[in-house]
Amino acid sequence: MTNRFGVGARLFHWLVVLLLLVQIPAGIAMIAPGLEQGSIDVLFVLHKGLGVVLLLVVVARVLWRLTHSAPTMSEAIPERERRIATVMHGVIYGVLVVVAGSGYVRVVGGGFPIEMMDVLGLPTLLPLMPEVAEWASLVHRFSTFLLVALVxxxxxxxxxxxxxxxxxxxxxxxxxxxxxxxRPSAESKPGQGAP
Ligand code: HEM
Ligand code: HEM
Structure with a gap:
């Protein structure tokens, strides 16, 4: 039998993929040269709002993962490869948190609004800290590059x-x-379940 991830883990995985497919192109497009101001504004509002949604989803996903272990990988995959995959997945989780978290610090710490959150009446969680926000901007840019490379x-x-x-x-x-x-498969043991 194939050890499939549970529905919770699979839903989180594909929801994050879907959100990133909008978030990354929006982030690149909104700072591209030659774009008219109206489009820049729309993309910024979208990117910041969706970014906060992603931040919440990623944190919830990490908490879910910490409380639900992954199904055992096939023993047909060499032990070393299985270990590398596990480490790689952990690093991707970490980088996702850094990307979304640094975006939030960059905006809120820099004193900029997150329009979609303001409409919902949600409070900002950080004080004004322009210097930290500048660093966060740099971290946001380079951690996104790292995320794209890892993914x-x-x-x-x-x-x-x-x-x-x-x-x-x-x-x-x-x-x-x-x-x-x-589901049936030749290579894994019977009786193994997914969380
Ligand atoms: C686009 C962003 C993506 C991110 C951030 C991402 C992230 C992750 C993470 C963190 C895991 C580990 C799951 C866990 O152990 O909790 C994982 C597993 C997995 N992902 Fe993705 N993934 C992405 C895209 C994709 C795509 C496009 C595919 C399919 C082509 C895919 C297929 C898989 C599969 C099959 C696993 C299970 C691996 C295993 O344990 O055997 N992922 N992904
Ligand atoms: C997983 C979530 C996120 C991804 C993948 C992402 C991705 C990106 C990308 C690809 C860029 C353009 C790269 C560059 O700066 O050169 C960018 C820029 C930017 N992002 Fe995000 N972002 C995320 C979350 C957020 C959040 C939560 C916010 C704020 C609430 C945010 C605010 C910004 C801002 C203001 C910029 C413009 C560059 C700057 O001023 O630092 N992002 N993002």
């Missing part, structure tokens, strides 16, 4: 497993909903 390696590795090795790695995280927590 590219992550996706390439999943595709290698799916297309070249042809094992059930992708099926551990797909589909986002339903599909049960296990």
């Amino acid at each position: 590219s390696i992550h996706v390439a590795e999943v595709l290698r497993h799916h297309l070249v090795v042809q094992d059930a790695t992708l099926a551990r995280m797909w589909p986002p909903l339903g599909g049960g927590s296990a």
Whole structure:
């Protein structure tokens, strides 16, 4: 049987993927040269609002993950590879928190509004701290580059497993909903469940 991740973990995974697919292009586009002011404003409002949603979703996802262990990986995958994958996943979680957190510090610490949160009447959680905000801007930029690099390696590795090795790695995280927590496969032990 294939050890699939539980529905909670799969939903969080694909929700974050979906949000990042909007958030990263919006972030790049809004600081691109030559864009008219109206579009810049719309993209900034979107990026900051969605960024806070991502921050909350990422924190909830990390808390979920800390309380729900991952299903055992196939023993057909060499031990060293399994260990590297586990470390890589932990680093991706950490970088996600840094990216979203630094964006928040950059904006709120710099004294800028987050319009979508203001509409909802949500309070700002940080004092004005312009110097820290400047550093946070730098951290935000470079941690985003790191995230894109790590996720590219992550996706390439999943595709290698799916297309070249042809094992059930992708099926551990797909589909986002339903599909049960296990499906028949030759390579893993019976009786292993997903959280
Ligand atoms: C996982 C969440 C996030 C991702 C992936 C992301 C991604 C990006 C990207 C790709 C850029 C352009 C790169 C650059 O600065 O050169 C950017 C810039 C920016 N982001 Fe985010 N962002 C996220 C969360 C946030 C949050 C939560 C806020 C604020 C509430 C925010 C505010 C900004 C601002 C103001 C900029 C313009 C550059 C600056 O002034 O530092 N971002 N972001
Ligand atoms: C775009 C941003 C993405 C991020 C931030 C991301 C992040 C992660 C993280 C943190 C894990 C570890 C799960 C855990 O142990 O709790 C994971 C697992 C996984 N991801 Fe992604 N992922 C992304 C995109 C993708 C895409 C596009 C695919 C499919 C092509 C994919 C397929 C998988 C699979 C199959 C696993 C399970 C790996 C295993 O444990 O065997 N991910 N992902």
